[in-house]
Amino acid sequence: MCFALLMSMAMITSCGEDETCSDGIQNGDETSVDCGGPDCDACPTCTDGLQNGTETGVDCGGDCDLCPTCDDGIQNGTETGVDCGGECATCVTSVEEDKANIQKTFDNLFKCTKDIKDSRAVTVLFRNFLNMSDGEALNEDWIDDLTDELEDVVDFEHIEDNSRFDLAHHAGTHIYSASSESWVKTNNVSDRMVFQFPSMPSATSNNTELVIDMYADKQVTIDGETMFLPTAIHAAMNVDNVKVFEITVSKVTYADNAGYQIPVEVSALLFMDPMEMHIDVSRVSTTEYEMAITFSDGNLCDIKIDAQMELKDDDFENLTNDGFGKVAVQVNVGQLSIRTLGDVAGLIALDDPSETQINAALDLDMFFEDLKIADLEINEDMETVLIFYKDNTFEDSSVFYDGFWNDVSSLWSEFFGE
Numbered sequence: 001m002c003f004a005l006l007m008s009m010a011m012i013t014s015c016g017e018d019e020t021c022s023d024g025i026q027n028g029d030e031t032s033v034d035c036g037g038p039d040c041d042a043c044p045t046c047t048d049g050l051q052n053g054t055e056t057g058v059d060c061g062g063d064c065d066l067c068p069t070c071d072d073g074i075q076n077g078t079e080t081g082v083d084c085g086g087e088c089a090t091c092v093t094s095v096e097e098d099k100a101n102i103q104k105t106f107d108n109l110f111k112c113t114k115d116i117k118d119s120r121a122v123t124v125l126f127r128n129f130l131n132m133s134d135g136e137a138l139n140e141d142w143i144d145d146l147t148d149e150l151e152d153v154v155d156f157e158h159i160e161d162n163s164r165f166d167l168a169h170h171a172g173t174h175i176y177s178a179s180s181e182s183w184v185k186t187n188n189v190s191d192r193m194v195f196q197f198p199s200m201p202s203a204t205s206n207n208t209e210l211v212i213d214m215y216a217d218k219q220v221t222i223d224g225e226t227m228f229l230p231t232a233i234h235a236a237m238n239v240d241n242v243k244v245f246e247i248t249v250s251k252v253t254y255a256d257n258a259g260y261q262i263p264v265e266v267s268a269l270l271f272m273d274p275m276e277m278h279i280d281v282s283r284v285s286t287t288e289y290e291m292a293i294t295f296s297d298g299n300l301c302d303i304k305i306d307a308q309m310e311l312k313d314d315d316f317e318n319l320t321n322d323g324f325g326k327v328a329v330q331v332n333v334g335q336l337s338i339r340t341l342g343d344v345a346g347l348i349a350l351d352d353p354s355e356t357q358i359n360a361a362l363d364l365d366m367f368f369e370d371l372k373i374a375d376l377e378i379n380e381d382m383e384t385v386l387i388f389y390k391d392n393t394f395e396d397s398s399v400f401y402d403g404f405w406n407d408v409s410s411l412w413s414e415f416f417g418e
Helices: 002-022 095-117 120-129 140-152 156-162 344-349 355-362 398-416
Strands: 172-177 182-186 193-197 208-222 225-239 242-257 260-272 275-283 288-296 302-311 324-333 336-340 364-368 371-378 385-389 394-396
Touching (some): 095 336, 095 371, 095 398, 140 172, 344 355
Parallel strands (some): 172 193
Antiparallel strands (some): 193 208, 208 225, 242 260, 260 275, 275 288, 336 364, 364 371, 371 385
């Protein structure tokens, strides 16, 4: 009887533990009401990406913050402006706001230019290695001495005789001696070329290392001439054990067409601390191509160029100005973009287009955050561009870029002069 009583109590206890996850009470090992602990589901949070608990939307409402709405006077949720954009109605800006956004773009572009000038890559190249001043490389004689002696350790004749670069043949470590002003090559590596040299005349050690560790090519024929052109490249340069420059060409594809070949696919990356430039060219079909160039430092430097091109046929060898079927270009600087919406291909085919023909063919539009803010037209002197706003007012774009160019010229005058 005692045994039966103990079994009954155990069963009651067991059933009680299973039922605590739905009894509306925080008990057992729960960390909140009916959730948490080892036996119940995890408790809902306002950051779990789920609509649960008392929430009326995903991670909002109920015990969480209020859910974004299109009339709460706040830019939140998917909105690109206050109560507009995203899941709300299209944002509408005033002309004054449009002008302010254009000016902000130029201001950020100048700050980007300043960041580039102050970057490690520019310091290493223009200040230390070249010692640029007022358009003159003051270290020119030192650089000549540094490079002239390379002929003693790099077999340039092999490149000329074979019309190609063979990485394995030239592999080795090339070390510069400042005392003797000469290079010494050691064959300690067989799959790369390494160059060790000082970053400037006053450097007391070979604090710079340039490594070329990838090179592949392909034999192609262009205009009846056979040559070897690269399909993949990788090289990087470190100064004081920090990467400053790097180039990576991961893919180049050449098209065959009646004995005439051109690169139709390219994927490349150029790094100049801290800037990155990506270049991608892809062939959609034998007559359609797309290109994207991006330039960014992860901060204010954010520039992208997109282009699409369609040819009337794939006869590259006999391509003429009227061989383009369609050309479209878009330039993005931050949130500002300029797009060609007209017949650019038709413009290329014209020998001496007039101002009217150019404007009609280009049909340039300006957008900010994908919202059209103005039309652009080349003015009568064919040298500047007019901005036509949505209230039918217009002004010369020089009101924005004149000051910008003056500031940029002044900024770089240290290296290149006025």
